[in-house]
Amino acid sequence: MIAGIELGGTKCIALLGTGPDDVRAQRTIPTTDPEATLAAIEAALDEWTFDAIGIASFGPLQLDSVAADFGAITATTKPGWTGTDLVRRLERRYGRPIGFQTDVNGAALAEARWGAAQGLTTHAYITIGTGVGVGLIAGGRPVQGVAHGEAGHMRVPRAPGDEYAGWCRFHGDCVEGLISGPALAERFGCPGKELPHDGPEWDLFVHDLGGLLHNLVTVAAPERIAIGGGVITAREHLFPRLRARLAESLGGYGSLIGYARELEARLGPPGLGAMAGPLGALAVGMGAMGT
Template identity: 55%
Template sequence: MTEDPLIAGIELGGTKCVVILAQGPDAIHERVEIPTTSPEETLAAAERAIDQWQGFAALGIASFGPVSINPSAADYGFITSTPKPGWAGTDVAKRLGARYGVPAGFHSDVVGAALGEARWGAAAGLADLAYVTVGTGIGVGLIGHGRPVDGLTHSELGHIRPQRSNGDDWTGVCPFHGSCIEGLASGPAIAARTGVKGQDLPPDHPAWEGVVHALAQLLHTITLTGVPRRIVMGGGVMVGSQFLFPRIRQAFRRSLNGYVAIPDIEDVDTFIVPPALGHNAGPLGAIVLGQQALEGR
């Protein structure tokens, strides 16, 4: 059997950047975590780590966004209209690709995590899935036939506007849309609404009801695209609050109300699952992006 190629990967997150040299989850040779500060400081630190490595065949980059993923666009490989201060208009892929002179794959961090879970994790063996990250932001990576489901750009389903719970008129925290899914159920939204970080909020706190309500509607919408055979939910809020899974599954079942009566969907315990790769889903997804770039896919 041919050994998987050695790939350098970068998961550029809103809080931290993970730089990894790997062939897969059982062959991680180096892993470095860097705080995400300013663009120049963060990217320079990532370059210093990668500069020490030799023999990698390609580079994969999975970045927080929004990002430009159209290879023919002038701003391909850039972070575009992000609310993260100082990062809008930052060139990531062209800068790093030119530095190392190897094929470079580039996509959003949530699509990277989806590719990692599809290759080695909770959706291994499934060609069609969705990965939902609930953390500093909320994003969705859709994979169909083993490839990201892209068109003009990547999906931004975390910014759809949900139906609000009766009597709930809280304005939310999204600087663009206020009470979109991200504005209501992300980590910063939970902290703004309660004054307590999600990991410190007790399971019986009433604020979780609004989080569950919003996330169940997001899963309802994703399911109605007809794409996923499984939905993997990760990110700091979900990984740190496992009690949310049964509540979200129950709310999702109520929301869908028997529509799309397919056994794969009706078995919510296997349709909505946590990630198997944990916090390595994104970095290993960057490795998959590098592999795909090497294959010319």
């Protein structure tokens, strides 16, 4: 039995279970300051019996197990959360095995275990919400170098005439600084959910996200790319436009000719829908148990 904790920029979801068909309990907790948020999560976990904990969190995270700050959130755009310890705090309280991953890597692992990436070894999960994150799985494992990737912060060519400076306090007009929920609100003067369904604002969104997709495909050619998160979940009509934009951007190049013809199957929403993130925490916890 796994206690899964998905820490998001707006809300946290705690699950108790073993998978999508066996969720015994679920709690939703607003993400406020670290102490109040973690105390509320612990209050939920205190009521449950479990064998391991899985944490799938917004980042950046310190995933190097030998680092002094292993298990903590590092320099983040989320005010007040930089340096917040997650793993060691919960280890001290519960004494259970703990798996620790980025929220997007967790969702990608859940997609591989239960969702639309079953049977695939190289695939990606993109979330677009309070931030933009990319979880990349290669050879069945999250890609990890000196640190986990931050593809949501890549810079892409800007649309002609678009002079918005960008919301990201680290990089300005990186992809997160252009298309995340806070960026859309600042850029267009209202939350993304209030923008017209077919408004011209989405032309810029498709352009900017299309740049990220082009780079991701040319670097890793994932067998499938799932895109989730609050911004895109309400705008699934954009997927045909994103596929067309990506196919055009790839330009009939080399071995990617066939890839561009298969985007209906290769690019779409997560098979687990809005539960990909919370179930990602369960998948991470199962990894801590070696299952």
